[in-house]
Amino acid sequence: MNAPAVALEAPPSEQRGIFLHNVSKVYPTQHSTVKIFDHVDLDIRYGEKLGVLGRNGAGKSTLMRLISGSELPTGGVVDRRMSTSWPLALGGGFQGSLTGMDNIRFISRVYDLDLEAAVAFVEEFTELGRYLREPVKIYSNGMRARLAFAISMVVEFDCFLIDEVIAVGDQRFREKCQAELFERRGDRAMVIISHDAEFVKHYCERAVVIHDKTVRHFPSVMEAYDFYLEHIA
């Protein structure tokens, strides 16, 4: 059944979290199947900042989708006790013929938000001006990224999934995004995929490495990186 995106009666913050128990994921291919995950256990608690490291194709994005609930595991359980964003930085979800406003309206309807407040925020944050009333297909990549980021900020999620987000836009916009995310929403949980070691070290208390079809846990980001550099990169 549908779960409310923003829980009406949210559990107390210490009980909020996402818990993966013995999760496996198998994809069908042309001729057989390919196993991406086997026996994955992972806890993400409210407020926690978790870094995710792994080689290209190891399954970082699949893990994000399993966490967000947009994809179901083949085996095991994903117990979701907090609301989770879609992966940030995806400029996706925009139909080219729709305007920025249309997209804000869509999100406001799906998540039951106050439209005026949402529009005001996006206008202020993106500085897109009259372009907000133009179809997204005429936007530059930078404009699209600004719109995508701002729209993901109008829903107050408990947990944000961040997929290399900070790589988009110019310096000023990156700083703006970081302030919005890590300062104003610093109390939330975040799962961060990044190849930028300094970035992960700066924001995360803990990191996991996706290796050999499972998720390896490390007590500190430093140790996770050492393992990553030694065994994978």
Next chain:
Amino acid sequence: MRQATADLFRSLAIQRRVVFALFMRETMTRYGRHNIGFLWLFVEPMIFTLGITFLWTAMKSVHGSDLPITPFALTGYSAVLLWRNMPARTIGAIPPNLSLMYHRNVRVMDIYIARLLLEAVGATMSFVLLGVLFIFLGMIDPPEDLLKVAGGWLLLAYNGISMALMIGTLSERSELVDKIWHPLAYLIFPLSGAAFIVEALPHDAQQAVLYIPMVHGLEYLREGFFGSKFHPVYDLSYMILVATGMLLIGLVQMRTVARLVVPE
């Protein structure tokens, strides 16, 4: 129990919101803001229906009976809109919307509902507006039994939705479905009752076309419109049975499709 009821109502409220959001999004994507915008939703089917109606009226193509040709064409072609366009909208409905699956409350089912709702609204508005227009211009008599017209229309819509769900979900499993549906739709068109009444066919042909569920609903609809002018032949329980069967197949397939969906 009370908790379960509250949960159900909350889920329904969410689903209603999501379907509405998708419905508006579909409308904007398909019709946009250019020229008459969303009016195309029913103007387009109206043009089709009008064209067919005038063509058939001009050709006087019906059997030399005293069958009123204009309501015959109006009901026939409007019914076609309900079974032919709906599968066309559900086939391949999921891939272009994959990025929306990142919103946890947006589910495969909601995308189908929004698209089918849009199609049903367009076909119904076209049918009702043309009917009212023709009556107003004195081209046709008002329906003899309005309730029967409404009932027949609802049954045809139910059949169209069930068929569209079955074909749409199957198309996510195999590309063959899309390939086969197009020629099949052409072949079914002359058999669907749009261009004949069952009574006028030879006995063997009657038995054959009565396997097609739309024929029953259309005969019933026409009975409501001009029932005193012909002898309708239909078995509504057969039609409902077939439509419900297709709906169940569609719903079962939908569970599989929902499990396989990978958002991009």
